[in-house]
Amino acid sequence: MAAIGCDKEKQETPFMSSTPRTLYQKIWDDHVVETRDDGTAIIYIDRHLVHEVTSPQAFEALRLAGRNVRRPELTLAVPDHNLPTTARRDANGSKIAIEDPQSAAQLAALEKNAPEFGIRYIGDADAEQGIVHVVGPEQGFSLPGTTIVCGDSHTASHGGLGALAFGIGTSEVEHVLATQTLLLQQSKSMEVRVTGNVGPGVTAKDVVMHIIGVIGAAGGTGHVIEYRGDVFDAMSVEERLTVCNMSIEGGARAGLIAPDETTFAYLKGRPMAPRGEAWDAALAYWKTLHTDEGAVFDKSVEINAAEIAPSVTWGTSPEDVLPITGVVPAPDSFADANKQAAAAKSLEYMGLSPGTPLTEIPVENIFIGSCTNSRIEDLRAAAEVLKGKRKADNVRWAIVVPGSGLVKRQAEDEGLDKVFIEAGFEWREPGCSACLGMNPDKVPAGERCASTSNRNFVGRQGPGARTHLVSPAMAAAAAVKGRLADVREM
Amino acid sequence: MQPLSKVEGRAIPFGAKNVDTDIIIPAKWLKTITREGLGEGAFETLREDPGNVFDAPENKGAPILIAGDNFGCGSSREHAAWAIGDLGIRAVIAPSYSDIFSGNAVKNGILPVVLPQKAVDRLMEVARGGDEICIDLEAQTVTTQFQDRFTFEIDPFRKHCLLGGLDEVSLTLESSASIGTYEERRTNTQNWVMAGTNAA
Ligand code: SF4
Numbered sequence: 001m002a003a004i005g006c007d008k009e010k011q012e013t014p015f016m017s018s019t020p021r022t023l024y025q026k027i028w029d030d031h032v033v034e035t036r037d038d039g040t041a042i043i044y045i046d047r048h049l050v051h052e053v054t055s056p057q058a059f060e061a062l063r064l065a066g067r068n069v070r071r072p073e074l075t076l077a078v079p080d081h082n083l084p085t086t087a088r089r090d091a092n093g094s095k096i097a098i099e100d101p102q103s104a105a106q107l108a109a110l111e112k113n114a115p116e117f118g119i120r121y122i123g124d125a126d127a128e129q130g131i132v133h134v135v136g137p138e139q140g141f142s143l144p145g146t147t148i149v150c151g152d153s154h155t156a157s158h159g160g161l162g163a164l165a166f167g168i169g170t171s172e173v174e175h176v177l178a179t180q181t182l183l184l185q186q187s188k189s190m191e192v193r194v195t196g197n198v199g200p201g202v203t204a205k206d207v208v209m210h211i212i213g214v215i216g217a218a219g220g221t222g223h224v225i226e227y228r229g230d231v232f233d234a235m236s237v238e239e240r241l242t243v244c245n246m247s248i249e250g251g252a253r254a255g256l257i258a259p260d261e262t263t264f265a266y267l268k269g270r271p272m273a274p275r276g277e278a279w280d281a282a283l284a285y286w287k288t289l290h291t292d293e294g295a296v297f298d299k300s301v302e303i304n305a306a307e308i309a310p311s312v313t314w315g316t317s318p319e320d321v322l323p324i325t326g327v328v329p330a331p332d333s334f335a336d337a338n339k340q341a342a343a344a345k346s347l348e349y350m351g352l353s354p355g356t357p358l359t360e361i362p363v364e365n366i367f368i369g370s371c372t373n374s375r376i377e378d379l380r381a382a383a384e385v386l387k388g389k390r391k392a393d394n395v396r397w398a399i400v401v402p403g404s405g406l407v408k409r410q411a412e413d414e415g416l417d418k419v420f421i422e423a424g425f426e427w428r429e430p431g432c433s434a435c436l437g438m439n440p441d442k443v444p445a446g447e448r449c450a451s452t453s454n455r456n457f458v459g460r461q462g463p464g465a466r467t468h469l470v471s472p473a474m475a476a477a478a479a480v481k482g483r484l485a486d487v488r489e490m
Numbered sequence: 491m492q493p494l495s496k497v498e499g500r501a502i503p504f505g506a507k508n509v510d511t512d513i514i515i516p517a518k519w520l521k522t523i524t525r526e527g528l529g530e531g532a533f534e535t536l537r538e539d540p541g542n543v544f545d546a547p548e549n550k551g552a553p554i555l556i557a558g559d560n561f562g563c564g565s566s567r568e569h570a571a572w573a574i575g576d577l578g579i580r581a582v583i584a585p586s587y588s589d590i591f592s593g594n595a596v597k598n599g600i601l602p603v604v605l606p607q608k609a610v611d612r613l614m615e616v617a618r619g620g621d622e623i624c625i626d627l628e629a630q631t632v633t634t635q636f637q638d639r640f641t642f643e644i645d646p647f648r649k650h651c652l653l654g655g656l657d658e659v660s661l662t663l664e665s666s667a668s669i670g671t672y673e674e675r676r677t678n679t680q681n682w683v684m685a686g687t688n689a690a
Contacts, residue, residue, distance in 0.1 A: 033672045034668050042662060042665055044672055044673075046683050047686070056522075057523070057525050060523070061525070067659070071673075073687050074686040074687075075687075076686075102522070105523050139690070143682075171568060171594075171597055171658070178662075179669065183658060183662065271689075271690040272687060272689045278682040278685070281680070282680070285680065
């Protein structure tokens with residue numbers, strides 16, 4: 001962040017403006033508390049999600065400085081990263097001790113800090129507990145046109161509701177708790193337009209992985225992406241959350257999709273969503289939240305939906321993505337020398353040789369979960385493929401981790417848990433699980449995992465683990481075949 | 491945050507180039523819940539070497555660290571600044587830093603002094619000889635008892651923050667009135683936002 005001039009020059013907030021504006025610009029304008037000489041602004045934060053990993057030092061700092069949380073009702077705390085996904089309470093309802101003392105300490109700190117500072121806390125035994133980015137939209141805490149932050153880079157997810165949502169560091173968590181604002185410089189705007197119709201077997205996950213393949217892992221750096229076009233118009237809110245979730249994997253700090261009737265129908269009646277007159281007022285405002293005709297983006301990318309296939313990653317960057325019908329690329333097939341070196345390193349880590357058809361790569365682990373793909377529609381899509389089938393014998397470990405307790409219950413009401421269990425999957429408690437090697441759910445070194453999560457980085461699912469990112473339906477297909485598989489052939 | 495105007499005392503003659511935040515504080519220390527105590531993990535892998543400069547008895551409690559080019563590169567973890575601060579270091583002297591590290595250092599009351607390599611080399615000599623170094627932030631100088639006198643540049647805003655012991659939170663709180671006015675307007679026009687978790 002650039003330095004902020006000490007003598008502040010206050011400017012009028014441009015609430016009304018006649019020049020055409022992008023959606024991002026509109027949300028930004030409506031949250032400027034003060035603009036300073038150098039363009040840095042104090043931006044009001046409407047919603048703050050807190051989990052156990054990035055918050056303890058922020059609360060500690062408040063305590064040391066004798067500060068309060070300015071607006072506790074604008075923050076919601078939920079543990080997710082460290083929680084084991086096995087049973088958390090014994091038959092008597094007592095907590096089952098967490099093995100890793102540091103994980104236990106982080107969880108205990110949040111459980112203590114939230115009530116101490118007057119923050120609503122959804123605990124490990126509550127039906128609403130889940131991954132912060134699943135819980136926020138599900139509870140109606142995340143709303144269109146709001147600014148949403150969390151000490152976690154996948155906060156971008158909430159952009160699927162038309163919110164400006166992005167990840168922050170621990171000092172910023174403290175800053176938001178104490179002041180309900182952040183000091184920010186405006187980002188550039190980028191439009192990713194996907195038009196036409198997607199083919200069979202292509203999900204929101206495939207769409208966003210394809211986009212990252214096109215723009216590159218750094219393609220959105222410095223920008224806020226707005227996803228536009230028929231493909232996103234036709235998506236459900238859950239699908240839009242999946243797309244925006246991975247904006248960070250394309251380098252953008254935030255991604256958003258304009259709210260529409262689909263969004264409004266999704267939010268209506270959720271526990272923390274406005275109701276009655278407040279709903280009408282909110283709705284009237286939300287209907288103004290779209291990019292104006294003639295507004296200019298700093299960067300635009302056009303993609304034809306017909307070109308998108310069910311996709312899978314082969315390397316250790318989310319941009320290393322190919323249609324499932326492809327073959328492992330040779331490093332010298334890339335034009336850029338840096339990319340050639342990176343690809344060679346990736347292939348070595350992944351244990352793959354150029355020319356191998358992707359559908360011949362065996363997988364020993366399947367993970368269906370994470371804030372990218374653990375909502376009810378994701379579980380339905382996977383169960384659809386698995387119905388009446390079993391995982392292949394070479395698949396050693398297959399787990400389904402619902403994104404929240406409510407998703408879990410809904411799935412059980414629909415009998416999806418039985419489909420998974422009969423197919424040889426473990427049915428777990430909600431949390432981040434095998435998305436990152438922080439809790440007991442890890443992929444062993446040298447083994448492969450078809451995973452519905454969002455990062456295939458070296459060591460992300462455990463030291464030496466080899467991750468192939470896929471959609472829930474493709475993960476299910478891989479489980480049945482025991483190798484990466486084309487869901488269209490199921 | 492402690493205001494900082496002068497840092498005087500022994501300096502640890504480290505000097506290594508391109509030291510990344512993984513070296514400053516390895517990833518396994520990130521699972522902590524406090525900012526304190528990270529000094530124990532600071533430079534952990536380097537300190538496995540019995541002859542390392544950090545644990546040399548004469549450097550115990552030294553408030554200055556002399557480092558090499560591009561100090562604090564790599565992951566953006568703020569733990570790197572916390573770890574160095576926990577070692578008792580109030581100022582680092584190096585030819586350059588990663589942007590994120592120097593930002594995090596200032597946020598945590600640590601002064602990152604930038605001096606040309608030649609000056610850094612000379613100060614390494616002084617530190618190795620066990621002699622003290624004096625950094626005067628107000629005057630923007632680094633001096634020794636041997637008539638060495640180097641001046642350094644620093645962003646005026648950062649200087650202001652360090653001298654006053656101001657963190658960003660304190661600075662933003664100076665705008666409390668504007669934030670209050672803004673909140674009042676939102677409460678009047680968009681109370682559905684301000685209700686937050688109380689809506690349920
Ligand atoms: S599921 Fe994974 S990406 Fe999402 S919040 Fe948890 S650790 Fe982060």
